[in-house]
Amino acid sequence: MTAPTAPPELVQLLTPEGERVEHPDYDIDLTAEEVRSLYRDLVLVRRVDLEAVALQRQGELGLWASLLGQEAAQVGSGRALTDADMAFPTYREHGVAWCRGVDPLHLLGLFRGVNHGGWDPIEHNFHLYTIVIGSQTLHSVGYAMGIQRDGAEAATIVYFGDGATSQGDVNEAFIWASVFNAPVVFFCQNNQWAISEPLEKQSKIPLYKRASGFGFPGIRVDGNDVFACLAVTRAALRNAREGNGPTLVEAFTYRMGAHTTSDDPTRYRVADELEAWKLKDPIERVKAYLFRNQLADQEFFDKVEAEADQLGKDLRARCLALPDPEPAALFEHVYAEPHALLAEEREQFTTYLAGFEGAQ
Amino acid sequence: MTTLTLAKALNEGLRAAMDADSKVLVMGEDVGKLGGVFRVTDGLQKDFGEDRVIDTPLAESGIIGTAIGLALRGYRPVCEIQFDGFVFPAADQIITQLAKMPLRSLGKLKLPVVVRIPCGGGIGAVEHHSESPESYFTHTAGLRVVACSNPVDAYTMIQDAVRCDDPVVFFEPKRRYWDKADVEFGAPGLPLDRARVAREGDDVTLVAYGPMVKTCLEAAAAAEEDGRSVGVIDLRSLNPLDMPVVREAVDRTGRCVVVHEAPVFSGLGGEIAARVTEQCFYRLEAPVLRVGGFSTPYPPSRLEDHYLPDLDRILEAVDRVFGY
Numbered sequence: 272m273t274a275p276t277a278p279p280e281l282v283q284l285l286t287p288e289g290e291r292v293e294h295p296d297y298d299i300d301l302t303a304e305e306v307r308s309l310y311r312d313l314v315l316v317r318r319v320d321l322e323a324v325a326l327q328r329q330g331e332l333g334l335w336a337s338l339l340g341q342e343a344a345q346v347g348s349g350r351a352l353t354d355a356d357m358a359f360p361t362y363r364e365h366g367v368a369w370c371r372g373v374d375p376l377h378l379l380g381l382f383r384g385v386n387h388g389g390w391d392p393i394e395h396n397f398h399l400y401t402i403v404i405g406s407q408t409l410h411s412v413g414y415a416m417g418i419q420r421d422g423a424e425a426a427t428i429v430y431f432g433d434g435a436t437s438q439g440d441v442n443e444a445f446i447w448a449s450v451f452n453a454p455v456v457f458f459c460q461n462n463q464w465a466i467s468e469p470l471e472k473q474s475k476i477p478l479y480k481r482a483s484g485f486g487f488p489g490i491r492v493d494g495n496d497v498f499a500c501l502a503v504t505r506a507a508l509r510n511a512r513e514g515n516g517p518t519l520v521e522a523f524t525y526r527m528g529a530h531t532t533s534d535d536p537t538r539y540r541v542a543d544e545l546e547a548w549k550l551k552d553p554i555e556r557v558k559a560y561l562f563r564n565q566l567a568d569q570e571f572f573d574k575v576e577a578e579a580d581q582l583g584k585d586l587r588a589r590c591l592a593l594p595d596p597e598p599a600a601l602f603e604h605v606y607a608e609p610h611a612l613l614a615e616e617r618e619q620f621t622t623y624l625a626g627f628e629g630a631q
Numbered sequence: 632m633t634t635l636t637l638a639k640a641l642n643e644g645l646r647a648a649m650d651a652d653s654k655v656l657v658m659g660e661d662v663g664k665l666g667g668v669f670r671v672t673d674g675l676q677k678d679f680g681e682d683r684v685i686d687t688p689l690a691e692s693g694i695i696g697t698a699i700g701l702a703l704r705g706y707r708p709v710c711e712i713q714f715d716g717f718v719f720p721a722a723d724q725i726i727t728q729l730a731k732m733p734l735r736s737l738g739k740l741k742l743p744v745v746v747r748i749p750c751g752g753g754i755g756a757v758e759h760h761s762e763s764p765e766s767y768f769t770h771t772a773g774l775r776v777v778a779c780s781n782p783v784d785a786y787t788m789i790q791d792a793v794r795c796d797d798p799v800v801f802f803e804p805k806r807r808y809w810d811k812a813d814v815e816f817g818a819p820g821l822p823l824d825r826a827r828v829a830r831e832g833d834d835v836t837l838v839a840y841g842p843m844v845k846t847c848l849e850a851a852a853a854a855e856e857d858g859r860s861v862g863v864i865d866l867r868s869l870n871p872l873d874m875p876v877v878r879e880a881v882d883r884t885g886r887c888v889v890v891h892e893a894p895v896f897s898g899l900g901g902e903i904a905a906r907v908t909e910q911c912f913y914r915l916e917a918p919v920l921r922v923g924g925f926s927t928p929y930p931p932s933r934l935e936d937h938y939l940p941d942l943d944r945i946l947e948a949v950d951r952v953f954g955y
Contacts, residue, residue, distance in 0.1 A: 387735040398703070399735050403727045409693055410728070413700020420682055421704070440724070443693035450688060604738035605773055607796035611824060612871040613772075 280477075281491050281523060284498040287551040289559025291498075299502040303566040309350065309497050310557045310567070311575050313342045316366040317554065318579035319375045322586050323365075323382070327532040331590060332382040336363045340495070340527030343553030344460050346370060347500025348428065348522070351508055354396065355425035357418075359411040362400040363460075364430050371397035379590045386596065405431055405438035408457065412444045415453035415511075426454040426511035428504070434465025436481065437473045445485040445519075454511035456504060457482075457519040460494060462526035467539040479521035487517045494524030495553040525551070598624060632815050638808040640782035641671045641747075643816065644789035645709065649679050655793055656701060658685040659694055659711030659747075668713055669749060669808050691721035695746065699728055702742045707793055709745040716759025716929075718748055722767065729798045730773030741796045745789075750778070751842040751892050752939055753806035755932040762929050763841075763893035768800045769870040769902075776869040777823060778802035780844035782812040784827070784867060787820025795823060802869075804842035826873035828880065832862025835886040835949055838877055838903055840866040843890045843940060850945040861949065869899060877903065878910045885916035886952045890940050895923040917955035922948045 282297050301309075320338050327335040338345060345366025352358060358367055365378055368390075377390040381400060388399040401407035411429035418425050435441050436459060448455050461478055463470055474481070482489025492503040500522055507518035525548040529536050561567040602617040635643065649655045657672055657679075663686035666673030676684035687694050691712060698708035712718045718725075725746060732740055752761030769776045775797050779785040785803070792799040821827055829844055830851050837847040844865045851861035862880050866872065881887045887907050889900035904919035922940045930938050 386737060387731075389737060391739050392703075392736060393739060399732070399740075401728075403723065406696065406724065406728050409696020409724065410700040410703060413697030413702075414704045415700070416697060417701045417704025417706055420706070439690075439720075440692055440696060443688070443690045443696070446688050446690065447693050447697055604734045604736070606775070607733060607738070607741045610775075610797075610871050611873070 281493050282499045282503050283493040283496050284502060285496045285556055285560055287495070287556050289556045289563055291560065294499075297499065297502045297506060299498050301498065306557065306561060307567055307571060309346060309501070310554070310561060311578070312346045312350070312366075312369060313497060313554045313557060314575050314579050315582055316342050316346060316369050318583050319369070319586060320365060322583040323379060324528070324532060326379065326587065326590055327382070332379060332532075333384050334531050334533060335382050336531045337528035338363050338365050340525045340548065340553070341460055341462060342366050343497035344494035344500050344522035344524050347497040348458050348504040348520070351501050351504035352428060353425070353508075355423065356508060357396045357398065357411075357414055357425065357427045359398045359407040359414070359427060359429040360400055361404075361407070361430050361432065361435075362402050363432075364400075367430065368397060371395045373397055375586055376589050376593070379586065380593055383590065383593060385593050405435040405441040405444075407431070408435070408441045408444035409447070412447045412451075412453050412455055415448065415455040416451055418454055419451070424512055426456060426508045428456040428458050428508065430458050430460065432465060433459065433461040433463065433470050433473055433478060434468065435459075436478055445482070445517075448517040449486045452514070452516040454514070455517045456507045456511055457517060458504065458522065459519065460522045460524055462524050464526050464530070464536070464540065466530040466534060477521070479519055482519035487519065489519040489521065491521045491523055494522030495551045495556070497553060497557060632813040634811050635782050635786070635814045636809050636811050637779070637782045637785045637803070638669055638671050640786040640812075640814050641789050641803065642673055642675070643814070644786045645672065645675060645793075646678070647816070648709075648790045648793040649675065649683065652707065652793075654706045656683050656685060656706050656708045657711070658687050658698060658708055660687060660689055660713050662686060662711050667711055669805065671747070671803070671808075672711065691717055692724050695721040695724035695729060695744070698744050699724065699732070699742060702744050703740060707743045709747060709793060712746060712748045714760045715748055715750045715762040715764055718746075718764060721746075725768070725774070725800070726771050730771045733797070734773065742798050743793070743796050744798045745792045745801050746798070747801045747803060749805040749808075750802045751804050751806060752929060752935050753842065755935070757932070758929070761932070761935065763891065763924070765800075765802055765869055766893060766897065766899050769899055774798055774800055774870065775823070776800045776802070777867060778804070778841035778869060779867070780804060780807065780841055780865050782810065782814050784820060784865075786814045787818070788823060788867065791820065791823040799823075802841055807842055807845060810845070821867065824868040824871055824873060826867055826876040827865045828862065828876065829865040830861070830863040832884060833860040834884055835859065835888060835952055836862045836864060836877070836880040836884045837888050837890055837945065838864045838866060839890040840869060841892075843892060846940065846942060847890055847945060850942045850949070853942060854946060854949055859949065872903065872906070874906055874910065877907060881907050881911045882914045885914050887911075887915075887919045888922060888945070888948045888952055889919065890922045890945055892924055892939055894926050895921045896926050898923055917952045920948045920952050
């Protein structure tokens with residue numbers, strides 16, 4: 272007699288050692304070209320992040336929120352989206368932005384303080400970064416309700432972290448999505464830390480299990496496994512588009528860097544933890560898989576590396592060349608229609624500034 | 632011409648807005664089958680369906696947050712917050728998201744969301760049902776804030792608010808919901824950001840909005856019996872303020888009293904007083920006075936008659952403004 276096997280809690284299709292494993296509910300069939308392309312995205316996204324951290328350290332950015340360690344969760348889920356799907360990010364989804372075709376320069380512009388996000392959210396179907404924790408979950412559900420009313424074949428995906436699951440807005444978004452059966456995928460990157468607070472401060476149960484209380488499925492995926500993230504998100508999005516309502520995906524991952532460049536994680540977590548997660552690195556396992564199965568040779572890896580170097584170099588040059596906005600930009604885009612008070616203040620300020628013209 | 636209550640005028644205005652644009656939605660607590668606790672949305676769900684008139688879960692942040700998402704998808708949601716004191720759970724979404732997203736997107740996103748809030752006291756209600764939270768919103772750049780005072784304005788202003796591409800916080804004077812006036816369907820009103828001279832006057836100008844307009848008009852009528860000519864301005868728009876209309880009136884009278892139900896301290900009256908002082912300085916015969924609520928939370932209803940400005944408190948201020 273054999274004991275019944277409990278369903279595996281963590282969906283994994285690629286082990287940290289780069290071994291392909293099967294899962295009863297989720298599978299993925301990727302060509303060699305597709306795997307190489309995923310690998311390339313992971314490497315380039317990490318390089319953008321690295322360059323941004325360096326630019327912040329050199330005083331060129333006011334702040335940066337590093338995605339180090341979360342590349343697979345972001346690239347896997349980002350690549351699962353169709354053009355018609357809409358993504359709602361936090362402020363750390365640089366990898367998803369990459370998948371949506373957003374120029375990383377716009378991300379740098381935000382953290383440099385040139386604007387609050389210069390990309391066109393409509394063109395890319397990638398909303399602006401939201402800094403207030405969890406607010407965007409409601410926007411995503413509302414947008415999904417719009418999709419329902421349009422009768423369109425699309426879904427939304429909304430990103431948030433483990434800390435955000437404590438927010439009222441996130442819980443309200445779960446309720447709304449559930450009762451309206453909205454086509455939305457809640458993609459929670461549980462990176463174990465909300466600045467200094469570990470998951471135990473947010474939840475007594477695994478986060479994906481929260482979904483059942485709201486009346487929709489929750490699933491935990493290995494957030495460092497790009498294959499699994501792609502497969503699980505693809506299935507959840509398809510489910511949503513087909514009218515079967517929301518899914519909560521908990522991507523179990525790790526924030527390998529600081530919360531932001533202003534943070535010092537040595538004050539609250541031990542180095543051993545980071546070392547253990549380094550062994551589960553999201554990029555190394557894809558490289559091992561490509562090598563092991565002879566799907567890529569050294570020349571390919573060298574080429575990606577060179578491309579990453581060039582990307583970093585270009586990005587740095589373009590970041591340094593970003594002009595500061597003109598002073599009168601203060602008054603732009605606050606309102607869509609003419610506003611008497613703002614027009615008056617703009618006029619006064621412009622006159623005031625003009626008084627300095629020609630002064631030494 | 633049809634005689635309508637203010638509530639019915641809003642209802643007819645919403646109906647016209649929904650007829651004119653299929654993207655207009657109404658959402659909130661009890662707005663569907665019940666027609667809203669004040670019946671402002673009465674019959675709309677029956678006529679426009681559950682997809683356009685949405686009974687939402689009981690969570691105000693959720694109402695505004697999902698309305699933002701719907702607006703991002705091209706809809707024009709009109710949200711009802713059931714009572715003034717219940718807007719605060721939604722304050723985060725209104726202040727950090729609704730007001731700021733157009734700027735955040737460098738103008739690529741428009742958020743034509745209307746937030747309707749029944750406001751003010753005088754109906755003998757329990758706590759949180761009688762407040763005047765307009766200053767929280769007038770202080771937030773990115774929002775337009777308006778207040779209607781009568782059925783005629785209610786009918787056109789709600790349609791203009793729906794048509795506006797900016798987010799509009801729309802205050803409705805709940806104790807005036809049952810006031811009646813003749814409304815002409817299809818007739819255009821003043822632009823949404825314009826003040827209205829509700830009564831001409833030569834001696835003193837009362838500046839008010841929402842529920843206090845009627846009280847001020849009554850005070851002006853009473854003052855006339857004492858031989859004083861009191862003008863009343865109905866601001867209609869609280870952000871932006873239509874200062875030219877206020878300035879023109881105060882330039883003539885040289886005396887100004889601002890009246891609102893909200894606490895005087897840090898209230899909109901302070902802003903108006905400062906602007907009138909700057910713009911009419913050489914015409915003023917007296918400092919601008921303010922009449923409003925006290926620096927207390929809204930009191931239990933047995934005390935509200937003492938808290939709310941009434942005809943006598945306004946007339947007392949009119950007397951004082953002549954004492955300088």
